[in-house]
Amino acid sequence: MLRDAALVAGKDLRLEARSRVALNQVAPFALLVLMLFAFALDPDRGILARVTPGLYWVAVLFSGLLAVQRAFAVESTDGVADALRLSGLDPAGVFLGKVAAVAVQLLALEVLLGLGVVVLYGADPSSVALLVPTCLAATLGLAAAGSVYGILAAGLRVRETLLPLLLLPVLAPVLIAATSAFESALGGFPGEGWRWLGLLVVFAALYTGLGLATFGVLLEDG
Amino acid sequence: MEPAVHLRGAVSLLGRFPALAGVDLDVATGEIVLLRGPNGAGKTTLLRCCAALLPVTSGEAMVLGHDLAGLTGPARRALRRQVGLLAHATGLYDELTVADNVAFWARAAGADRADAEAAMTRLELDGRLRDVAVGRLSAGQRRRASLAVLLARRPALWLLDEPHAGLDQAGRDLLDGLIGDGARAGAAVVLASHERDRAESIATRTVTIAGGTIVDDSVVGAAPPVATGARRAP
Structure with missing residues (x-):
């Protein structure tokens, strides 16, 4: 299973390296969202500083949606879905590989957006001990839930519009917990953030388990 | 020896329509069976059922x-690893190079990089084409790349749809x-084709399908001799 996961993750990252969709489209989109929020919420009134955690995770969520859509769009073209079924790869390995590739791209994006909120919003990322595990757990949850719903929508003609409708409500707990953990970390009282980190870990574990158990069926029916 | 494909009264429904309506067919290792029939006769369905x-x-x-x-899970994966299907679609990632595609699908089926390189050489894709993205290739070059994937996987059963x-x-x-080489090495080959003259020249048997059933089954040539050890055992 892990061999298959490494094979799929390597292929997906190679696809990204060749197409540069995340670099040329998703990352600029994410930065644009941050900049538009900065224009919309006057930085002089102190609103930006208060809502930085929420804006950061909204930007991550929207960008993550694009990354998940892209990750499963490439599996729906020109007979690739059949080739994947015929490949003999372990579906659980395919799931873990997709999750890993999406997570790597999201983590890179989160670093970029982190720099963005420091420069544009003046955020102070001093509580690294809480910020880093929050990012890791939220990213895993986002990638795992995204992969479950990504393969569910992959075989449908309306997948581009259906996926956000399915996925965004499901990811609401990630948005709330990650935002709350970031508020604690950036506000200088990280103690309260650990409970929210726990919720993120549970969410990530739940969707990773769900994906491992159901990806084979979803792949066959896609 | 047990046939590579053994169907008796096989029925496959597409919705409520019986795309296969009771097919009887045996394909032995080393045989090249040509499937003939009009559009919608059930040729592609038969190939997809076998896969x-x-x-x-x-x-x-x-x-x-x-x-x-009731084939599920590991048993289904084990069967599919031994099957090579060349369909109308390429089954390739447009943005990856020919070499990346062949290497990925070969390794997914348990073959190694040497198998992938040998397949690309055989399909004459080892020159400048190996590092070209599949999306930039002509239709014929893509077909060759798909064939290279099939060859690299070293299947025991070749299912070729209008190859x-x-x-x-x-x-x-x-x-x-x-x-011909695949069959001589012990693979069973089933190909669906409308190109009667060319396909008949390589087939050892011709099977005509119409309305989801076999209406004619005739031997047109002798099965090529089976080489040992060159292919995965079915």
Whole structure:
């Protein structure tokens, strides 16, 4: 299973390296969202500083949606879905590989957006001990839930519009917990953030388990 | 010896329509069976059933020693690893190079990089084309890349749906040579084709399908001798 996961993750990252969709489209989109929020919420009134955690995770969520859509769009073209079924790869390995590739791209994006909120919003990322595990757990949850719903929508003609409708409500707990953990970390009282980190870990574990158990069926029916 | 494909009264439903309506067919290792028939006769459905991509809803269906009824999980994956399907679609990632595609699908099926390199060399994709993205290739070159994937996987059962489509004369000759070599090495080959003369020249048996049933089954040539050890055992 892990061999298959490494094979799929390597292929997906190679696809990204060749197409540069995340670099040329998703990352600029994410930065644009941050900049538009900065224009919309006057930085002089102190609103930006208060809502930085929420804006950061909204930007991550929207960008993550694009990354998940892209990750499963490439599996729906020109007979690739059949080739994947015929490949003999372990579906659980395919799931873990997709999750890993999406997570790597999201983590890179989160670093970029982190720099963005420091420069544009003046955020102070001093509580690294809480910020880093929050990012890791939220990213895993986002990638795992995204992969479950990504393969569910992959075989449908309306997948581009259906996926956000399915996925965004499901990811609401990630948005709330990650935002709350970031508020604690950036506000200088990280103690309260650990409970929210726990919720993120549970969410990530739940969707990773769900994906491992159901990806084979979803792949066959896609 | 147990046939690579053994179907008795095989029925496959597409919705409520019986795309296969009781097919009886045996394909031995080393045989090259040409499937003929009009559009919608059930040729593609038959190939996809043999690849365990479509269910056989009733009847007896054994492929490479696996009973297709209720085939799930590891057993289905084990069967599919031994099957090479060349369909109308390429099954390739447009943005990856030919070499990346062949290497990925070969390794997914348990073959190694040497198998992938050998397949690309055989399909004459080892020159400048190996590092070209599949999306930039012509239709014929893509077909060759798909064939390279099939060859690299070293399947025991070749299922070819209109394999000559899109290939130029040299490509068609190359394909015919590959099919002959595959059969001589012990693979069972089932190909669906409308190109009667060319396909009949390489087939050892011709099967005509119409309305989801076999209406004619005739031997047109002797099965090529089977080489030992060159292919995975079915």
